[in-house]
Amino acid sequence: MFSNAQHQMQLAPEDSMRILVIEDDRDTAMYLTKGLAESGHVVDHAADGEDGFALAREAAHDVVIVDRMLPKLDGLTLIERLRGEGVQTPVLILSALGQVDDKVKGLRAGGDDYLSKPYAFSELLARVEGLARRTQPDAVATKHTVGDLTVDVLSRTVTREEQEIALLPREFKLLEYLVRHAGQVVTRTMLLENVWDYHFDPQTNVIDVHISRLRAKIDKGFDQPLLHTVRGAGYTIRADAR
Amino acid sequence: MRTLGKLLRTSTFRFAAVYLLLFALSSGAILAYVYWNTAVLLERQTDDIIEAEVTGLNEQYRQRGLDGLISIVSERSARSRDGLYLFTNYFGRRLAGNMDSKPEEVSGKSGWVEFPYTVHAPDGAEQHRARAFHTQLRGGFTLVVGRDVEERLQFSNLIQQTLFVALAMIAALGLAGGLLMSRNFLTRIDSIGETSRNIMAGDLSERMPVSGTGDELDRLSLSLNAMLDQIERLMTGMKEVTDNVAHDLKTPLTRLKARVEDALRSNSPEQHRAALEQTLSEADDLLKTFASLLSIARTEAGEARTGLEATDITELITELGELYEPLAEEAGGTLEVFAAQGLQVTGDRQLLAQAVTNLLDNALKYAVWDKDDGSHPELVVRLRADRQGNDVVIDIIDNGPGVPEADRARVVERFVRLDKSRSKPGSGLGLSLASGVASLHRGRLELADAGPGLRARLYLPVSQSVSL
Numbered sequence: 001m002f003s004n005a006q007h008q009m010q011l012a013p014e015d016s017m018r019i020l021v022i023e024d025d026r027d028t029a030m031y032l033t034k035g036l037a038e039s040g041h042v043v044d045h046a047a048d049g050e051d052g053f054a055l056a057r058e059a060a061h062d063v064v065i066v067d068r069m070l071p072k073l074d075g076l077t078l079i080e081r082l083r084g085e086g087v088q089t090p091v092l093i094l095s096a097l098g099q100v101d102d103k104v105k106g107l108r109a110g111g112d113d114y115l116s117k118p119y120a121f122s123e124l125l126a127r128v129e130g131l132a133r134r135t136q137p138d139a140v141a142t143k144h145t146v147g148d149l150t151v152d153v154l155s156r157t158v159t160r161e162e163q164e165i166a167l168l169p170r171e172f173k174l175l176e177y178l179v180r181h182a183g184q185v186v187t188r189t190m191l192l193e194n195v196w197d198y199h200f201d202p203q204t205n206v207i208d209v210h211i212s213r214l215r216a217k218i219d220k221g222f223d224q225p226l227l228h229t230v231r232g233a234g235y236t237i238r239a240d241a242r
Numbered sequence: 243m244r245t246l247g248k249l250l251r252t253s254t255f256r257f258a259a260v261y262l263l264l265f266a267l268s269s270g271a272i273l274a275y276v277y278w279n280t281a282v283l284l285e286r287q288t289d290d291i292i293e294a295e296v297t298g299l300n301e302q303y304r305q306r307g308l309d310g311l312i313s314i315v316s317e318r319s320a321r322s323r324d325g326l327y328l329f330t331n332y333f334g335r336r337l338a339g340n341m342d343s344k345p346e347e348v349s350g351k352s353g354w355v356e357f358p359y360t361v362h363a364p365d366g367a368e369q370h371r372a373r374a375f376h377t378q379l380r381g382g383f384t385l386v387v388g389r390d391v392e393e394r395l396q397f398s399n400l401i402q403q404t405l406f407v408a409l410a411m412i413a414a415l416g417l418a419g420g421l422l423m424s425r426n427f428l429t430r431i432d433s434i435g436e437t438s439r440n441i442m443a444g445d446l447s448e449r450m451p452v453s454g455t456g457d458e459l460d461r462l463s464l465s466l467n468a469m470l471d472q473i474e475r476l477m478t479g480m481k482e483v484t485d486n487v488a489h490d491l492k493t494p495l496t497r498l499k500a501r502v503e504d505a506l507r508s509n510s511p512e513q514h515r516a517a518l519e520q521t522l523s524e525a526d527d528l529l530k531t532f533a534s535l536l537s538i539a540r541t542e543a544g545e546a547r548t549g550l551e552a553t554d555i556t557e558l559i560t561e562l563g564e565l566y567e568p569l570a571e572e573a574g575g576t577l578e579v580f581a582a583q584g585l586q587v588t589g590d591r592q593l594l595a596q597a598v599t600n601l602l603d604n605a606l607k608y609a610v611w612d613k614d615d616g617s618h619p620e621l622v623v624r625l626r627a628d629r630q631g632n633d634v635v636i637d638i639i640d641n642g643p644g645v646p647e648a649d650r651a652r653v654v655e656r657f658v659r660l661d662k663s664r665s666k667p668g669s670g671l672g673l674s675l676a677s678g679v680a681s682l683h684r685g686r687l688e689l690a691d692a693g694p695g696l697r698a699r700l701y702l703p704v705s706q707s708v709s710l
Contacts, residue, residue, distance in 0.1 A: 007544040118529050170564060196565060200537075200596045201530055232522070 017062035018042045019217065021121045022052030022078070032065065035121045036128070038110070047140050049073025059087045062132045065124075068095035068106065071231040083110035090131035094119070102177050122233035126185040144179035145241030146226055149218060160218060168196070171214050178227070178237040187234035209234055258420025261527060262413065271413050273405040281398035285373075289354075290391050292375050295325075296387050303379060303383040311385075312338040324390040326359070326372050333462065345374075352377040361390070367575040371395055430459050446461045473498025482655075487535065490670070498524050526661060534671040541593060541678035550683070555585035555702070557633050558595060559627040561574045566625070568604050573606050575621025587702045589683050595701075596623075597679035597687075600672035601698045602608070603640040609642025609695060633685065633701045650689040676700065 013221050021047065023029040026047075033043045038061035044061070050068040056064050058076070064082075068075040079091055093111040095102060102113040108191050113127050144151045149160045156172055158165045178186060188207040192198050211227065219225045229235050249255060303311040312329060319327045319340035319505040328339035336343070345357040354375055361368045433451050440448050449470060450463035473521025498521055505517030565580030570577035587594075604624045624639040645653055654673045676698070677687040 120526070193486075196561070198595050198599075199592050201533065206565055206569050209572050210565075213568055232519075 003193065014039050015126075016042065018044070018060065019128065020044045020046065020052070020055055020061040020064045020089075021054070021221075022046045022049070022064065022075070023067045024048055025068075028067075030120070032124070035125070039125055047071075049075065049078050053078050053081060055086055056082055057087055057091065059089055063128050064089050064091045065094055065128065066091055066111070068093055074110075076106065076176075078237070079106075079110045082174055092127055092131055094124075117136065120187075120233075122185065122230075123187045123189060126187045126190060126234060129184045130181055130186070130190070132134065134194075144176075144182065146179055146182045146222060146237050148222075149179075149226055151175060158218070160222060165217055167217060171210070171217065174210060174214055175218065175237075183236065183238045185230045185233045185236050190234070243704075244264040249421060249424050250324060250427060252424040252428055252675075255424035258416065258423055262416030262420060265416060266409060266412050270405075270409055273408060274309070277398075277401050279458060281401055283395075284394050284397070285391075288372055288373060288391060292373070292387050292389060296375050296377060296385070299387065300377070300379075301387075304576065306382070308381075308526050315339055323392075326374060326388035326390060326468070327387070328384075330384045330386075336383075338385075339386070339390075342382065344386065348374075348376045355388075356391075374551050409707060434459075434463065440544065441470065442622040446470070446477055463522055491531065494524055495526055498528075503595075531671065534675055537593070537596070538671065538675050538678045541675070541682040550588045550590055553587055553589040553591045553594060555587055555594075555627050555636070556581045556583055558591060559585075559598070559625060559636065561597060562598050562602070566599070566606070570621070570623055573610060574619060575606070575610070575623060577602075578622065578624045580624070580628075581627045585629060585634045587634050587683065587704060588678075589702065592680045593682065597700060598636060598638070600676050601700075602671050604639040604698070605696070606636050609640035629704070630701075634701040634704055634706055636702070638695055638699075639692045639695060639697045644694060644696045645689060647691070653689070654687065673698075 001130050019036055021029055021036070021043055022030050023032060023045070024047050027047050028143060029047065033045055036043045044055060046055050046105075050072045051217075052064075052066065052070065066078060068077045070078065075093060075095075079093070082089070084089070090112040092105040092116060093109065093114045095106065095114065096117045102116075112131050115124060115127060121166045142153045144153070149158070151158050151214075151221055157168055158172065158175060174191065176190065177194050190202060191198075211229075214224075215227045219227055224239070226239060227235060228234055259705065267542050280375065288570045299311060299314065302314050306314075314339035315327045315329045316326060319338065322340075326339075326341055328341040328344060329337045330344055331337055334344050341359065345355060345359065347355040347357045352375070354371045354373065355694075356371060358369050359372050361370050370390050370392035372388045374386050376386040377382055378384055392685075430451065432454070437448050437450050447645045450465070451636045452460050452463050454460070499522075501517050501520060505514050508514070559581040563577060563581075567577045567579070602623065602625065607619070609623065610621055619641060622641050624637065626637040626639070628635055655675045673687070673689075678689045680702065683702045687698060688699045690699065
């Protein structure tokens with residue numbers, strides 16, 4: 001499950017993150033720690049809410065992963081306290097409660113993303129990396145460049161090798177999300193949530209079809225493909241060919 | 243003894259007792275009035291007759307003197323059946339009349355007396371009561387005129403007795419009736435209690451007894467029964483889910499386990515990898531099934547109803563059409579989308595989207611087919627939203643083989659798949675979820691023949707703000 005070799009090797013040293021995992025279940029914590037470490041990140045672990053809070057308030061981490069149900073200090077309270085102390089580290093909430101209103105509660109408490117159990121590790125990794133990226137300055141940039149592809153968010157234009165590419169509004173939104181997370185793996189669920197605002201798993205491959213349409217428009221006829229499929233995880237847009 | 247105590251404590255009995263008291267009082271009043279009207283009036287009538295006679299005899303005495311009076315008294319004594327007469331001189335000797343002697347009670351100048359006297363009947367002597375008026379005439383003569391009141395007294399007594407007997411009977415009957423009514427009520431309450439205990443013990447099929455009279459207990463029983471029906475439906479649904487989960491999750495889990503065991507026995511890394519990949523994809527399917535089951539359970543429990551808000555169906559359908567249109571093209575077909583303007587319901591956008599995508603998935607999955615002659619009709623799926631009366635209706639119409647009428651009700655149930663080989667992907671939960679979502683919105687899912695193909699129609703009641 002964690003042997004996502006391609007994904008893990010592409011990680012440059014400067015992309016390595018320090019991640020705090022607050023999870024009381026030993027096995028889950030071990031899998032998470034191992035998987036994140038294998039993906040090139042440095043991981044700290046706390047087994048209950050109080051320890052987790054103590055570690056997190058030092059604000060030395062890039063991302064905090066918090067289980068919602070924790071001994072001693074409940075996950076949501078922990079986040080509220082962190083935010084109360086002015087700690088702005090992005091937080092990913094893990095929970096067995098996966099309904100939309102549970103998510104809303106989690107996000108309202110100050111969480112940045114919400115992942116319901118059971119989840120695929122690839123999904124978790126993609127979201128963690130997405131969160132870390134969000135805090136970086138270029139997340140609000142209006143112009144994104146991936147190789148020779150430029151996406152201008154303000155004028156809503158896409159150009160590649162000086163040629164303008166016409167996209168439908170939804171295709172533009174899809175591409176915009178991908179380039180905002182360039183170099184990261186973006187899962188199908190993340191796309192459905194962020195581009196279409198649907199918070200459920202579709203039974204069929206709707207997203208794949210939209211990606212292949214987008215791919216036909218931005219990659220077809222060019223030497224170097226930019227939009228890649230990451231097997232078992234999702235998609236990524238990046239310039240380096242492999 | 244305990245039963246009697248229970249009986250006396252019932253509210254029915256207490257009502258009966260209060261009514262009994264009121265009824266006894268009013269009956270007593272009526273009977274007292276009757277008694278007064280008969281006994282007392284009869285007594286007064288007797289007195290009037292006696293007074294009239296005394297007045298008459300005084301008159302005779304004045305006109306005809308002593309002899310006249312004696313002869314009249316003698317004549318009346320002989321003739322009258324119940325009249326009592328006595329005319330004595332100063333010494334108390336009888337001069338005329340049918341009484342043997344002056345009663346001891348007679349004293350003073352004049353006045354009313356009541357006294358016993360002996361009647362000489364052919365079959366022996368009898369003691370009777372009499373009532374009389376005595377007057378002293380000039381010269382020491384005494385005139386006593388009376389009537390035998392034995393019959394009247396007996397009549398009074400009879401009326402009195404009747405009164406008491408009637409009162410006693412009213413009390414007894416009322417008490418018995420009250421007890422009987424209470425017992426009847428208590429029996430029905432007890433049987434309701436008994437039924438509830440049976441239901442609590444686990445027999446959910448039991449129902450409260452209904453007598454059929456439509457009284458308040460029946461109405462209570464009927465509402466309890468309606469509640470029980472609902473509970474039983476929920477419990478049956480729950481049991482069905484558990485059974486289905488057991489069946490439909492066990493099968494893939496067994497397969498998964500077998501594959502892992504098989505891979506463990508093998509030494510080839512390729513086989514290990516293949517087994518792991520298959521296991522992963524199977525686990526993903528299982529998780530999806532599980533998530534769908536949870537969603538269905540949640541919609542059916544009505545738990546999500548609190549989170550409903552105004553949802554723009556026109557926008558939702560347009561968006562979903564856009565989302566699915568490429569998929570339909572990929573499948574070699576077309577998706578035609580139509581949404582009337584301004585459709586709005588109070589709903590959960592996520593759940594509604596999930597219901598519609600499930601139906602679209604089904605249409606795209608099952609409507610591709612080969613006809614008997616080998617031809618392959620082009621797939622056309624139509625997604626339409628429109629207003630129909632008080633409902634917003636969302637149609638998902640395909641031109642596939644459709645669903646036989648006999649299977650349409652069944653296919654909505656959880657895990658039911660008409661594709662017996664189960665070769666196409668899917669959990670058999672799509673329609674259940676769509677139906678659950680529809681009922682959450684107080685609407686329904688209807689499957690019909692689109693000739694050819696299947697028409698799945700979601701009826702969703704229009705939100706208040708729009709219909710007003």
